[in-house]
Amino acid sequence: MTPQERIEALLCHWAKVHGEQGDVVLSSRVRLARNLRGIPFPARGQDAQLEAVVAAVEKAVARVSSFKLTKLEALSPLDRLVLVEKHLVSPQFIENPTHRAVILRADEAVSIMVNEEDHLRIQVILPGLALQEAWRVADEIDDLCEAHLDYAFDERRGYLTACPTNVGTGMRASVMLHLPGLILVDQARKVLAALGHLGFNVRGLYGEGSEAHGGIFQLSNQVTLGKTEEETINTMLSACRQVIDHERAARQALLRDARLQLEDRIWRSYGILASCRLLSSEEALRLLSDLKLGLDLGLISGLPPQLMKELLLLTRVGFLQKIVGKELGPSERDYYRAALVGERLRGE
Amino acid sequence: MRALLCEHCRERQATVHITQVINDKRIELNLCPICYQKEAGKFNLLVQPDFNFHSILAGLLQSAAPEAVPAPVTGVCRNCGLTFSDFTKAGQLGCSECYEQFVEPLEPVLRRIHGNALHVGKVPRRTGVRVRTRKEIENLRARLQEAIRREAYEEAARLRDEIRRREKELTEGGGQP
Ligand SMILES: [Zn+2]
Numbered sequence A: 001m002t003p004q005e006r007i008e009a010l011l012c013h014w015a016k017v018h019g020e021q022g023d024v025v026l027s028s029r030v031r032l033a034r035n036l037r038g039i040p041f042p043a044r045g046q047d048a049q050l051e052a053v054v055a056a057v058e059k060a061v062a063r064v065s066s067f068k069l070t071k072l073e074a075l076s077p078l079d080r081l082v083l084v085e086k087h088l089v090s091p092q093f094i095e096n097p098t099h100r101a102v103i104l105r106a107d108e109a110v111s112i113m114v115n116e117e118d119h120l121r122i123q124v125i126l127p128g129l130a131l132q133e134a135w136r137v138a139d140e141i142d143d144l145c146e147a148h149l150d151y152a153f154d155e156r157r158g159y160l161t162a163c164p165t166n167v168g169t170g171m172r173a174s175v176m177l178h179l180p181g182l183i184l185v186d187q188a189r190k191v192l193a194a195l196g197h198l199g200f201n202v203r204g205l206y207g208e209g210s211e212a213h214g215g216i217f218q219l220s221n222q223v224t225l226g227k228t229e230e231e232t233i234n235t236m237l238s239a240c241r242q243v244i245d246h247e248r249a250a251r252q253a254l255l256r257d258a259r260l261q262l263e264d265r266i267w268r269s270y271g272i273l274a275s276c277r278l279l280s281s282e283e284a285l286r287l288l289s290d291l292k293l294g295l296d297l298g299l300i301s302g303l304p305p306q307l308m309k310e311l312l313l314l315t316r317v318g319f320l321q322k323i324v325g326k327e328l329g330p331s332e333r334d335y336y337r338a339a340l341v342g343e344r345l346r347g348e
Numbered sequence B: 001m002r003a004l005l006c007e008h009c010r011e012r013q014a015t016v017h018i019t020q021v022i023n024d025k026r027i028e029l030n031l032c033p034i035c036y037q038k039e040a041g042k043f044n045l046l047v048q049p050d051f052n053f054h055s056i057l058a059g060l061l062q063s064a065a066p067e068a069v070p071a072p073v074t075g076v077c078r079n080c081g082l083t084f085s086d087f088t089k090a091g092q093l094g095c096s097e098c099y100e101q102f103v104e105p106l107e108p109v110l111r112r113i114h115g116n117a118l119h120v121g122k123v124p125r126r127t128g129v130r131v132r133t134r135k136e137i138e139n140l141r142a143r144l145q146e147a148i149r150r151e152a153y154e155e156a157a158r159l160r161d162e163i164r165r166r167e168k169e170l171t172e173g174g175g176q177p
């Protein structure tokens, strides 16, 4: 395999495709929490019970040839980390690999965590704004599992989950948003606070605190009881569309009022990415955000629109070591990160 | 002590007294030996040589209501052993039965998170049918108790048959009843 082929094979669906409203929405995710009736939740289950859950789920999805179950213990720590970086499993999931398994669809748009906080976490991640499609796929896989598994379900409380915050639909829908325009015009805080008041969770991604590095935010639903899945998704979609409008308006305002400064910023970032020799992950995130903004505004051309997502993944610690094929110390990482991004931008 | 008439025939003296506590409700059944024989036949109660009525009726109600055992007040989930203080410490429940076990203390917790809401979302295809069947069985059991209280034994027998039939559906539907 050439390095480029190896990179292609490593990337997952949401990072390879730009997607609908891809200038603002990086990816959409729907996750369903499901449990088997009567069997203690993973945190309280005994070894034999948890193994039985893995076996039952494996059997339930056995007819789907594109699904493959892997026990977490069978994976190297590095491969587990890469799964987290791709957002296919949660960071908590790999903390303790015992009795845990992950089922992946070949394109990695679908993953099922077995014995995370709940017995099953069915997850669909798609590029761009595609919540309805993600829900449709998750719903289908859920039916497929339920045909063979006795779910813990109560008419009043819905799907019963380990944490009462998930009870009801057990559904957590989220979108990853790129909002550099709102940050530059200093409106991000206001928009995000408004979303919080509307009952959404807003999280800055890939950064410390609320001032998200790289302008990436995750928006997700808070409430799982008393609303149907469709209602939840439609509410999120209309909130997303408003955020998208605000973000695009901010970008147009920047182009109109500060085009030169904006171009200067974007081309400086491009220049550093293309020619630096050492690149930390924080700096990469910040510069890649500028690169994406440049691509989405048509200020930079000749590069694929999903490039930022791709590089966002490839420059993470696990990916980097996977690509280079050896364990890397912190300073080595910065060197290889710079080399990888530079090669990609210079088209080598 | 005044003589008690048989609740079934209202003719003979009731000498068979059956008391059972079901869901904190006391159900008393006072029958004459003849009616007891007759009714017991319907209820499959005959072969109890020592006439331990308590256990006979417990047996009847258990076959019709395996979950009618009074909930322990100790606050421990009988399925997974979680106590409510374990829950308040960890913020996580131990198993699906915990939701039934701690239905009252969980009420304010859920209200705080989700408001005063009930599930309106997806109902699982297969499990959903089973949940409905179980719900219907619960209703039938309540009606059975009511019928026994009203001394409508023929109705009670009919209800019991219906409960058996629905329970059979559950077990034949695959998986755990
Ligand atoms: Zn009588």
Ligand SMILES: [Zn+2]
Pocket (backbone or CB within 6 Å): B077, B078, B079, B080, B081, B082, B093, B094, B095, B096, B097, B098, B099
């Ligand atoms: Zn429990």
